[in-house]
Amino acid sequence: MSAAPTQPATVVTPETLLEHWQGHRRLTRRVIEAFPEDQLFTFSLGGMRPFGVMALEVLSTGAPTVRGLVTGEWISLTDRDPLPKAELLRRWDEATAEIDALWPQLTPAHFQQEYIAYGMYPGTGFNHLAYVIDNEIHHRGQGYVYLRALGIEPPVFYDRS
Amino acid sequence: MSAAPTQPATVVTPETLLEHWQGHRRLTRRVIEAFPEDQLFTFSLGGMRPFGVMALEVLSTGAPTVRGLVTGEWISLTDRDPLPKAELLRRWDEATAEIDALWPQLTPAHFQQEYIAYGMYPGTGFNHLAYVIDNEIHHRGQGYVYLRALGIEPPVFYDRS
Numbered sequence: 001m002s003a004a005p006t007q008p009a010t011v012v013t014p015e016t017l018l019e020h021w022q023g024h025r026r027l028t029r030r031v032i033e034a035f036p037e038d039q040l041f042t043f044s045l046g047g048m049r050p051f052g053v054m055a056l057e058v059l060s061t062g063a064p065t066v067r068g069l070v071t072g073e074w075i076s077l078t079d080r081d082p083l084p085k086a087e088l089l090r091r092w093d094e095a096t097a098e099i100d101a102l103w104p105q106l107t108p109a110h111f112q113q114e115y116i117a118y119g120m121y122p123g124t125g126f127n128h129l130a131y132v133i134d135n136e137i138h139h140r141g142q143g144y145v146y147l148r149a150l151g152i153e154p155p156v157f158y159d160r161s
Numbered sequence: 162m163s164a165a166p167t168q169p170a171t172v173v174t175p176e177t178l179l180e181h182w183q184g185h186r187r188l189t190r191r192v193i194e195a196f197p198e199d200q201l202f203t204f205s206l207g208g209m210r211p212f213g214v215m216a217l218e219v220l221s222t223g224a225p226t227v228r229g230l231v232t233g234e235w236i237s238l239t240d241r242d243p244l245p246k247a248e249l250l251r252r253w254d255e256a257t258a259e260i261d262a263l264w265p266q267l268t269p270a271h272f273q274q275e276y277i278a279y280g281m282y283p284g285t286g287f288n289h290l291a292y293v294i295d296n297e298i299h300h301r302g303q304g305y306v307y308l309r310a311l312g313i314e315p316p317v318f319y320d321r322s
Binding site: 141 | 296
């Protein structure tokens with residue numbers, strides 16, 4: 001029970017939202033790492049996509065959404081072909097750096113303005129970023145089931161270090 | 162590209178965060194509904210908990226966390242016993258109403274102050290609420306895999322109506 005608010009109307013600052021997201025992204029990276037190389041783009045349950053394909057979808061909506069908000073250019077990544085785990089992790093780290101680099105260009109107005117993301121999806125900047133983060137958590141939760149079904153203990157959910 | 166911000170430093174207003182969460186809660190309610198009565202507390206994959214037990218965990222951290230922030234009383238629900246689906250949905254709706262009723266009592270300071278939630282977990286009010294929402298999305302994603310494995314089409318992820 002401390003820390004008087006510096007900006008009374010602020011639920012969360014841009015800096016805290018970035019740290020929250022990057023914490024999730026660190027956890028998702030550990031889930032990718034936990035998959036055996038030969039299961040990442042092959043194993044599935046219930047006819048769903050392999051986790052590697054879900055991770056490529058998450059990559060396609062992360063940095064590109066921040067770039068869209070900042071630059072007005074919405075370029076979706078459609079590549080879902082299997083990759084070596086090391087290459088997927090390399091792209092993950094590249095996106096991490098791009099998000100960190102672009103984030104300071106987001107002004108408070110970016111979070112509240114309306115955008116048609118990727119020419120199709122209406123919503124505020126906050127809506128779009130929340131969707132991206134939520135979609136990552138959703139698919140990562142599915143990755144946890146895959147790992148458990150493979151007999152592998154997933155990374156601890158609450159550890160975002 | 163419209164709507165000038167009314168509070169320039171605000172990434173998201175308390176009202177928008179509530180609507181975002183209740184949208185997720187409506188989707189999770191549909192996932193509960195989609196389970197066959199006889200699978201809700203029995204079906205599992207990879208040795209994980211049945212979805213009904215996960216839903217009870219989510220209930221135990223939702224309204225009680227808002228209540229903790231508002232009143233300072235952190236009372237965790239530990240009941241994880243199987244319930245009829247109708248009773249689980251009744252408790253879900255009760256929590257929905259309680260969250261709506263308590264939420265207007267959250268001031269901006271509540272989101273930024275530090276709390277030891279449930280006497281154990283340190284973090285700001287925003288951290289605690291984000292954890293609760295993220296944990297719900299995480300387990301619901303697992304429920305999607307269970308439904309698919311049962312041959313049932315899950316509710317559409319992006320529909321929060």
